[in-house]
Amino acid sequence: MAAAMASAAERAVLEEEFKWLLQEEVHAVLKQLQDILKEASQRFTLPASGSGGAVKQENFVLSTSGTDQVKGVLTLQGDALCQADVNLKMPRNNQLLHFAFREDKQWKLQQIQDARNHVNQAIYLLMNRDVNYQFKTGSEVLKLMDAVMLQLSRARNRLTTPATLTLPEIASSGLTNFKPAGGSILHNPGAMFEFGNQRYEVSHVHKVECVVPWLNDALVFFTVSLQLCQQLKDKISVFSSYWNYRPY
Template sequence: MGRGIMETSAWPDSEACWFLSQEVFRSLKQISDTIEECIELFPSLLQDPHEAQARQERFVMQQAANQSSNDTAKCVLVLQGNLIVQAELQIKIQKHPNTIHKTSINQDKPWVLTQIQDSGNFLAEARRKVREAAQLRQRLAADDAKTEPDVQLLRFIAARLGVIMDELMMVLKRGRDCLLSPRKKTIEDHLNSENMKALNPALPGDTAVSFYVQGHRLMLAVYHLVSQQGNMRFDSFLAECTVSKLNSILICYTRAFQMCQQIKNKLFWATKCNEVKNFRYAGFGQNSVW
């Protein structure tokens, strides 16, 4: 029988070799720059708060456009990173006629926006993943002077980058989802939350408020218990404002994710190039059968 097909000793596709040894690391640098740009928008999230204080920004929240209720909420607040450090709230609820509930948040007891903090934690993990991928370039440094690249090393790098890209894309997706999809809570969760203790004076016991992020908007939800035929339920209404930084962060997340996908696609192509061209015919023996 003939010897069939055998592996070659070198990576057969020069463009795939160039991508794995050079171009992929330039793409990783672009992803790293995008993640750092995202981090810079809220630097206090990932640094010692005594060393880096996020700039304070003032916002005015108005009734959400789709609200037709006679209940109203207004708020003027100061946002610093993931903290509402100051706020003045005015709430009017129909079931409390002739009463405007006024309360405030002071800097000594800020309101924590956990979505932004969680997103910052995912950004920190994304930064670690990119650095881990970039360190693979050091494995190639000793190989740069060779005429032919180390095939086994290129295969290792292609496989390892594929794993890291999957992990990085998952981290980026979760970080973005933190800002797009706030966790649902029960009315009891809102009434008993630690953040409610930041309000001074306290609201009536049947009323709760919640600040949360939804995309590029900061939302204020007011919840109040209502008795209906002996059963308790709750109603809610909203006020909102646009936070341009949140929109910029979401854009950075999307851009970084898309660049990761491009690397994944090219890794798949480079691997397929090797699989297709990785064999050669070595001839047939006298007993070959046609």
């Protein structure tokens, strides 16, 4: 009898704690997530240059690991790559080749646009309930966290693993003056393309990278937000281990 009473009392305490979690702590976490993701969203709103409100251009040095065969500078204007100058040293005779974007073309970086859209969708999900809204079940919170985490994961993945363009896509973009021969994939040795009425074959592949600080900041905000979402999910899941009735 005493054990049953203790069990009932323990359950009552746990139910009160769970009620407090739904009514108080969940909203505190949602507010914290909103603040963090608004900071992340602001990273995609770049300062204007002062002339007509145009987005300021930023220059970044391209680098390779363990080799100096590829050097260059690219210019980013918001989510568009507007200029690029690349010097390539040929491995056989050290001949220096220079490549540049056409001045009348820009390369829209779709992955930046997509990441911005995903973070804004996550903010919308978090703000879709006002501060007086009462969550009634843990399941309701878990579904919200899953939806937010899905958007944040997609945003992070678009920045960390951007899609690789094929040679036909590069040629059709108008950024360059070469055209592919066949359907070979870019970055694949053996791919063929034409330039100046001559056919060329890709013999070596070099990957160049640059650090864009404001995108790195956004990735940090995404990671912190994902951790907060998971911590809240874990807290709700812990309560289910204390009784057979799952508050889902």
